[in-house]
Amino acid sequence: MQKLFTVFSILILMLAVSTSSIAQTIFTEDFESGSAHPDWEAFFPNEEIVTAVSMATPPDSLASGGDYVGWLQDLDTSYTGVAVSINGETSLYDYSVEADVYCYVNHPDGSAYTGVVVYADSSIGTYIKMAADFDPVPYPRIRLYNNHFDLGTFTYTFEHSFTESDIPGGIPTENGWHNLKIEVRTINADITAFWCYWDGVELLGCPVTDTSSHRMSSGQFGLFSFSQGTGEGIPGYYDNLVVESLISSVEDNSNGTLPEEFALEQNYPNPFNPSTQISYKISTGNHVSLAIHDLLGREIKTLVSGFQSAGNYSVTWNGKDELGNTVPSGVYLYSLHSGGFVISKKMMLMK
Incomplete structure (x- = not known):
């Protein structure tokens, strides 16, 4: 019964995604300033952070790139060749990460994986990555997995492998640049779902769901590099990183699942400065929350939190956060x- 419920939930989600999702860009990085964005940080303490290097540094240049690319490597192998750089807020959920990534095929010095990261939280020690693992042993594949290895089963607590038959065009035979993209959505308190893309085409077997004990419902995005056997990690190269929010908006919801008298009006005025009014309607008495977030998923202000009877309501936001500070335009x-x-x-605050 649980399996049927899970499958049904995923089917409903797939229908909702096709009708309701709005892609809103919340972060980009092409390294063309000659340096990486200052908000990048290391997942592991005292480790390397992605930095910008000349396009002449990778073994092959990227045709769609500029003068610089991102570079990430565990030079001292203090984390057994793993290097992870992260960005954004741990509260961020329902988003996609896409980047051009230099991928290695059957590296002569040992395992060499590169990829992108979602739902990372260093405070609890968890991240999920989509990585190109083209080692011949046990077999070449694209992997989606977390960082929690179970010595009892000798597997990760969450892992899915896309084999050659799942990858349009098959496994590459040479090192080179490829476009990796992962969409992650939190379905409910028990299920997180992933859609993975290789060179712009969805991999067979998606969506992949995580119901493990280490399941994440939100987290930061990032970049991943791993090497075992090279002595100093492997240089990971990245370019044209784009992160988009996939939060749905009611004006695009055409599946009729919302109750008729449950409504949220467009704020007025919009754009606004310094304050705006938000009106809404609820059909039955219930606990109601009305909160404001920025595009990185950070909560700015909670305007309503408590039980409300059925009826029409209106509240004013003065453009300030919980501490009373005026928020920037955006x-x-x-x-x-x-x-x-x-x-x-x-809504848009315009000063």
Whole structure:
């Protein structure tokens, strides 16, 4: 029964994604300034952070690149050849990460994987990566897995392998640049789902779901490099990184699942400065939450949190956060939660 429920949940999610998702770019990185974005940080303490290097540094240049690329490597092998750089907030959820990544095929010095990272949180020691693992042993594949290795079963607590038959065009035979993309969505309290893409084409077997004990429901995005046997890690090269929010908006929800009298109006005025009014309607009494987030998923201000009877409501936001500080100009999301339903819309503060 649980398996049937899970499959049904995924089917519903797939339908919702096709009708309701809005891709909103929240981060880009092409290293063309000659340096990496200052918000990059190391997942492991005192480890390397992605940096910009000349396009002449990788073994092959990227045709769609510029003068610089990102470089990441565990030079001192203090983490057994693993290097992970992360960015964004740990509260970020439902997003995609896409990047051009230099991939190694059957590296002569040992295992050599590169890829992208989602739902990372260094405070609890967990991250999930999509990595090109083209070693001949046990077999070449694209892997989606976390970093929790179970010595009892000799497997990761969450892992999925896309084999040659799952990869359009098959396994590459030479080192080179490829486009990797992963979409991650938190379905409910028990399931996180992933869609993986290779050179712009979805891999067979998606979505892949994680229901393990180490399942993540939110987290930072990032880059991954790993080498075992080379003595100093492997240089990972990355370019054209794009992170997009996949949060749905009610004006694009056409599947009729929202109750008729559950509504969130567009704020007015919009754009606004310094304050705006948000109106909403609930059909039955319930606990109601109305909160504002920035595009990285960080909560800015909770406007409503508590039980409310059925009716029409209106609240004003003065453009300030929980500490009373005025927030900068930009696009913000406001989300209404009530009785298991969620509606989100966008608004713009313009000074």
